[in-house]
Amino acid sequence: MIIQPYTSAHQRKFSIANSLHIDTTLFIGLLLLASLGLMILFSASNQNPDIIIRQLTRLAVAFTVMIVVAQISPGQLRFWAPWLFAIGIALLVATLVFGEGKGADRWLNLGFVRFQPSELVKISLPMMLAWYLADRALPPKPSRVIVCGVLIVVPTLLIAKQPDLGTSLLIASSGIFVMLLSGIRWRFVFGAITVAVAAAPLLWINMHAYQQRRVLTFLNPETDKLGAGWHIVQSKIALGSGGTYGKGWLNGTQSHLEFLPERSTDFIFAVYGEEFGLMGILLLLSMYLFIIARGLYIASRAQDTFARLLGGSIAITFFFNVFVNVGMVTGLLPVVGLPLPIVSYGGTSMVTLMVAFGILMSIHTHRKLLSQ
Amino acid sequence: MARKLKIKDHAAETRLFANRAIVAMVLVIILMLVIVARLFYLQVVNHEHFSTASRNNRIKIVPVPPTRGLIYDRNGVLLAENIPSFSLELVAEQINDMDDTLNRLKSLISISESDLTIFKRLLKQKRTRRFESLPLRFRLSEEEVARFAVNRHLFPGVDIQARLIRSYPFGDLGVHVLGYVGRINIKELKRIDPANYSATTHIGKLGIERAYEELLHGEVGYRQEEVNVQGRTLRVLNKQPPVAGNNIFLNIDIKLQQVVTDALGEFRGSAVAIDPRNGEILAMVSKPGYDPNLFVTGIDSKSYAELRDSKDKPLFNRTLLGQYPPGSTVKPFMGLAGLEAGKITEDVFCPGWYTLKGDDHRYRDWKKVGHGVTDLDKAITESCDVYFYELAHRLRIDSIHDFMSKFGFGQRTGIDVIGELAGLMPSREWKRRERRLPWYPGETLITGIGQGFTLTTPIQLASATATLAMQGKRIKPSLLHATQSAGEQAMQYHQTELLEPIQLKHTRHWAEVTQAMRNVVHGSHGTARGSARGAKYKYAGKTGTAQVFGIAQDAEYEEDKVAAKLRDHSLFISFAPIDKPRIAVAVVAENAGSGSRYAAPIARKIMDAYLLKDKP
Numbered sequence: 001m002i003i004q005p006y007t008s009a010h011q012r013k014f015s016i017a018n019s020l021h022i023d024t025t026l027f028i029g030l031l032l033l034a035s036l037g038l039m040i041l042f043s044a045s046n047q048n049p050d051i052i053i054r055q056l057t058r059l060a061v062a063f064t065v066m067i068v069v070a071q072i073s074p075g076q077l078r079f080w081a082p083w084l085f086a087i088g089i090a091l092l093v094a095t096l097v098f099g100e101g102k103g104a105d106r107w108l109n110l111g112f113v114r115f116q117p118s119e120l121v122k123i124s125l126p127m128m129l130a131w132y133l134a135d136r137a138l139p140p141k142p143s144r145v146i147v148c149g150v151l152i153v154v155p156t157l158l159i160a161k162q163p164d165l166g167t168s169l170l171i172a173s174s175g176i177f178v179m180l181l182s183g184i185r186w187r188f189v190f191g192a193i194t195v196a197v198a199a200a201p202l203l204w205i206n207m208h209a210y211q212q213r214r215v216l217t218f219l220n221p222e223t224d225k226l227g228a229g230w231h232i233v234q235s236k237i238a239l240g241s242g243g244t245y246g247k248g249w250l251n252g253t254q255s256h257l258e259f260l261p262e263r264s265t266d267f268i269f270a271v272y273g274e275e276f277g278l279m280g281i282l283l284l285l286s287m288y289l290f291i292i293a294r295g296l297y298i299a300s301r302a303q304d305t306f307a308r309l310l311g312g313s314i315a316i317t318f319f320f321n322v323f324v325n326v327g328m329v330t331g332l333l334p335v336v337g338l339p340l341p342i343v344s345y346g347g348t349s350m351v352t353l354m355v356a357f358g359i360l361m362s363i364h365t366h367r368k369l370l371s372q
Numbered sequence: 373m374a375r376k377l378k379i380k381d382h383a384a385e386t387r388l389f390a391n392r393a394i395v396a397m398v399l400v401i402i403l404m405l406v407i408v409a410r411l412f413y414l415q416v417v418n419h420e421h422f423s424t425a426s427r428n429n430r431i432k433i434v435p436v437p438p439t440r441g442l443i444y445d446r447n448g449v450l451l452a453e454n455i456p457s458f459s460l461e462l463v464a465e466q467i468n469d470m471d472d473t474l475n476r477l478k479s480l481i482s483i484s485e486s487d488l489t490i491f492k493r494l495l496k497q498k499r500t501r502r503f504e505s506l507p508l509r510f511r512l513s514e515e516e517v518a519r520f521a522v523n524r525h526l527f528p529g530v531d532i533q534a535r536l537i538r539s540y541p542f543g544d545l546g547v548h549v550l551g552y553v554g555r556i557n558i559k560e561l562k563r564i565d566p567a568n569y570s571a572t573t574h575i576g577k578l579g580i581e582r583a584y585e586e587l588l589h590g591e592v593g594y595r596q597e598e599v600n601v602q603g604r605t606l607r608v609l610n611k612q613p614p615v616a617g618n619n620i621f622l623n624i625d626i627k628l629q630q631v632v633t634d635a636l637g638e639f640r641g642s643a644v645a646i647d648p649r650n651g652e653i654l655a656m657v658s659k660p661g662y663d664p665n666l667f668v669t670g671i672d673s674k675s676y677a678e679l680r681d682s683k684d685k686p687l688f689n690r691t692l693l694g695q696y697p698p699g700s701t702v703k704p705f706m707g708l709a710g711l712e713a714g715k716i717t718e719d720v721f722c723p724g725w726y727t728l729k730g731d732d733h734r735y736r737d738w739k740k741v742g743h744g745v746t747d748l749d750k751a752i753t754e755s756c757d758v759y760f761y762e763l764a765h766r767l768r769i770d771s772i773h774d775f776m777s778k779f780g781f782g783q784r785t786g787i788d789v790i791g792e793l794a795g796l797m798p799s800r801e802w803k804r805r806e807r808r809l810p811w812y813p814g815e816t817l818i819t820g821i822g823q824g825f826t827l828t829t830p831i832q833l834a835s836a837t838a839t840l841a842m843q844g845k846r847i848k849p850s851l852l853h854a855t856q857s858a859g860e861q862a863m864q865y866h867q868t869e870l871l872e873p874i875q876l877k878h879t880r881h882w883a884e885v886t887q888a889m890r891n892v893v894h895g896s897h898g899t900a901r902g903s904a905r906g907a908k909y910k911y912a913g914k915t916g917t918a919q920v921f922g923i924a925q926d927a928e929y930e931e932d933k934v935a936a937k938l939r940d941h942s943l944f945i946s947f948a949p950i951d952k953p954r955i956a957v958a959v960v961a962e963n964a965g966s967g968s969r970y971a972a973p974i975a976r977k978i979m980d981a982y983l984l985k986d987k988p
Contacts, residue, residue, distance in 0.1 A: 292400055
């Protein structure tokens with residue numbers, strides 16, 4: 001099939017957004033979410049201007065990175081996918097060997113910059129899988145499914161070893177989503193779930209003591225009232241006391257009297273829920289839903305399998321991240337160290353997230369209109 | 373074929389993906405609804421319950437600091453203890469009008485100007501954590517406690533805390549060994565475990581307190597407390613007690629430490645006594661000292677400036693940081709180097725000066741008329757400079773450097789406190805690297821008598837003397853004797869660490885030098901013969917006089933005419949008893965004058981006190 005690049009692309013309206021490869025809908029959604037996030041952080045940080053300025057800087061950097069990434073065409077991304085993945089795995093191994101970091105060894109010092117290789121893998125694993133699966137007709141044959149399984153398991157285990165349970169979970173799921181979207185048969189899916197349940201005891205043995213404690217605490221928060229259980233008990237009180245309309249911005253007593261731990265980072269959702277109530281939460285969740293829906297829409301409109309699989313995985317992984325964080329704060333899921341995307345205070349993961357959105361924008365804005 | 377198949381399936385693939393995307397979206401919505409349902413349950417159905425819980429949520433997890441381990445001397449005399457004391461503390465975040473609160477407090481409890489300045493400085497400093505209570509007054513009297521208790525409701529954010537305050541009963545006597553604790557600062561906060569120090573306000577800043585911080589600190593405990601709206605504790609619900617830090621026993625004998633301090637008298641300087649058999653540091657004094665207790669509760673800037681700017685430099689730990697030219701105390705080591713290199717063959721004639729060929733500069737001997745024909749024994753006993761000029765000239769600088777380095781000159785001894793300096797043992801390579809200059813032959817000569825670039829610390833000198841006493845067996849000097857876990861009797865003894873021993877070609881070389889050092893004090897011509905008068909044991913020693921002040925070629929050094937600050941440092945090294953050494957001593961008395969006259973009697977007093985303590 002021959003595609004003539006300049007025939008129909010010109011039919012699209014010319015605008016600044018188009019020439020910059022920005023998807024306006026997604027951009028506005030992210031901007032609104034980031035603004036609301038800053039407002040929440042202002043309260044959660046006890047109105048600390050330093051923290052707000054730092055977060056603003058990060059947001060500016062992350063948005064810039066997103067726009068830069070959007071300029072790269074999906075074809076180029078596809079070309080680089082296996083290389084990026086290989087580099088990511090090599091760096092993960094290097095981190096295990098020479099890593100440094102507080103408690104968990106996740107950081108790699110490259111001399112000029114400190115860097116978390118797991119962030120690179122977050123993007124490059126779904127790219128790699130999409131690259132691999134796009135090569136042949138879908139749905140993939142069983143032998144190819146097994147190859148994919150290996151590609152997922154290697155980085156997941158390397159990161160779990162660091163130990164960073166939250167990130168390894170996120171990375172594994174991003175790979176699994178690519179496979180689910182590729183049309184893998186449902187009986188494989190159920191088969192895998194059965195295997196996973198059977199393997200759970202094995203996982204348990206290999207978990208770090210603090211990770212085991214967290215799971216036990218989740219199952220019964222009363223066992224560890226002074227430790228990890230404290231987080232859940234306190235965040236439930238914060239959310240519950242917020243009620244339907246909340247206590248008002250900057251008025252959350254739980255968060256400001258310092259009962260709530262980690263309130264600028266992993267538990268920021270509880271601060272929001274206390275101050276803005278269920279109504280506020282509905283607003284926030286709608287914003288997330290809007291961004292996810294737009295992501296899935298972009299993926300389904302993509303023109304080749306690589307872009308479709310990658311775009312779809314990015315959108316669903318984003319949701320998964322939100323769900324795990326909110327599930328943890330509301331006591332539905334065990335405490336896993338994952339921030340609330342775009343809202344939580346923190347740098348590296350925000351940039352990665354925006355790289356992912358940059359890819360979505362690139363997918364959407366580099367389309368060549370084909371005759372339908 | 374495969375290619376064609378792919379093209380054919382394109383539409384099917386798009387459809388397949390669209391199906392999966394729809395399934396995904398449906399799942400996303402379902403899970404979002406689960407979250408909303410959960411929040412509805414928490415925020416609407418159970419709102420009353422959590423609202424009450426939040427209003428009553430005055431349950432706080434309060435970290436409880438562990439009790440810091442105690443420090444004892446080798447005989448179990450307490451050197452650092454924790455004294456319970458009431459202090460008046462303020463939580464800045466809970467006080468609206470600080471000036472007003474301070475003014476009203478002043479009318480209730482006596483608060484000095486220096487208390488206020490220290491407190492204001494704490495207030496201005498970047499706080500290590502929020503809601504930290506900052507001390508305003510320490511050691512409140514019972515009456516003051518009662519007076520405040522009655523008026524407490526008038527002072528939100530102010531409270532009386534019962535705390536344990538570190539106290540050093542011997543004051544300045546052990547300060548350069550023990551160091552002290554002080555409030556944790558921002559820099560220190562970065563290197564400690566924030567969880568374990570969550571309740572700790574003080575940390576070891578110097579000396580033993582710093583070096584063994586981890587052992588002394590212990591593990592934090594927790595208390596679950598019910599507090600009222602102002603954050604005051606109503607009752608304790610639950611607790612996990614802290615684990616107190618380890619007690620530490622030092623090798624120091626505080627009585628000997630006192631003797632050493634007294635023996636140094638009015639001199640600035642340092643003296644170290646080591647048990648050469650195991651490297652245990654029996655006494656380690658740097659004079660003058662200062663009172664560490666001032667630093668525990670915070671020193672006001674005026675007193676601190678006084679200490680800092682004092683001409684006597686009390687804050688300066690001379691034992692580990694003071695780098696002095698060793699002067700003639702290097703001669704026994706030089707003698708060994710000569711014997712070992714086979715360069716001691718014939719006697720040297722000393723006319724009172726020495727010249728290098730082709731140079732008319734006269735390197736003078738301390739004895740103007742000269743020592744005449746001199747062998748090694750005489751050269752050490754009478755401290756003949758010319759002999760060692762000649763010996764150094766024969767050995768050359770690099771072999772001097774290599775041999776002296778084996779004794780630890782120019783290197784850190786590895787003593788178990790932080791911040792020791794290495795001194796300097798010069799070499800050709802060192803001068804090229806550091807000064808970018810070639811080595812001159814004249815510099816070799818003065819290195820031979822411990823002048824020139826050579827610098828040693830008192831601890832280094834003592835350690836090298838111990839090695840001499842043990843005929844080459846080298847042990848890392850240490851202050852830690854044993855540790856003891858809180859609440860237990862059993863002691864864990866510190867393992868002495870052996871360093872690479874010095875092996876000579878002939879062991880008789882040790883005896884030869886020791887014999888010469890014996891003659892220094894017991895011989896009829898020895899430079900320190902006066903100091904050994906009436907000694908009940910035999911000892912070996914060597915005097916040293918280190919020039920602070922360069923004398924012009926033909927001028928005469930006259931002690932009385934030189935300003936006190938420029939007078940020579942007086943040094944002495946010794947070990948005793950000669951046959952079975954039990955103590956090695958190094959003394960540096962700054963600007964005292966000649967080694968024989970001042971430092972030698974000090975060393976004698978130290979050895980007497982240690983060796984004769986059990987005898988009447």
